[in-house]
Amino acid sequence: MTKGFLLVISGPSGSGKGTVCRRLLERNKDLIFSISATTRKARRGEIDGVNYFFVDEKTFDKMAADGELLEYALVHGNKYGTPKKFVLDQVNKGEIVILEIDVQGALQVKELFDEAVFVFLLPPSMKELKNRILKRGTESKEDIDIRLSNAIDELKLAYKYDYVVMNDDVDVAVENIEAIIKAEKLRVNRSQNILDNIINV
Ligand code: 5GP
DSSP states (O other): OOEEEEEEEEETTTTTTHHHHHHHHHHHHOOEOOOEEEOSSSOTTTOOOTBBOOOOOOHHHHHTTTEEEEEEEEEEEEEEOOOOHHHHHHHTHHHEEEEEHHHHHHHHHHHHHOOOOEEEEOOOOHHHHHHHHHOOOOSOHHHOOOOOOOOHHHHHHHHGGEEEEEEEHHOOOOOHHHHHHHHHHHHHGGSSHHOOOOOOO
């Protein structure tokens, strides 16, 4: 069995992370998605425990204080965090766990896990990024402005990631992430026991 690992996927709001992750999970039933906790209000159609664990500030702060979150950050004015126990249990079982988190959270994960894999999803252009957020129609005018100005800061941190994937065409972006996963599974440090078994026969 190869070792499990964390696959961190970040990208500015409107880069299409949600769609890409959904398609990736539909096509690869063995991948596990980490459901984050957030203080953001649920959007229409979002389900508690499926898209996010929607919690109030007090609950979130307690989770953070009790060390239940692997990382957490304030993103676009709301708190978001990754539940630690679930993620670590899955990785220890040899699974690949997808963390769809922002750059601040990704950098915290990088400090903790040098074997995690970091993918930054790029929009084709800033113009297209704005179009996508407007088309989605789920944010207020004020929220859209915050997300656009944050996008520039996030893009500047892309060089800290291992891979950049352009999301011009969702299918191509998903295929590229699948290629990354395939290659990462073959790393020597993830296949140590396979090597040992062959050598020791
Ligand atoms: P949205 O509100 O559009 O669902 O997500 C806003 C941002 O929060 C996105 O950039 C998303 O990747 C990020 N995010 C979602 N979950 C987490 C998390 O657990 N931790 C961190 N640091 N960011 C998250």
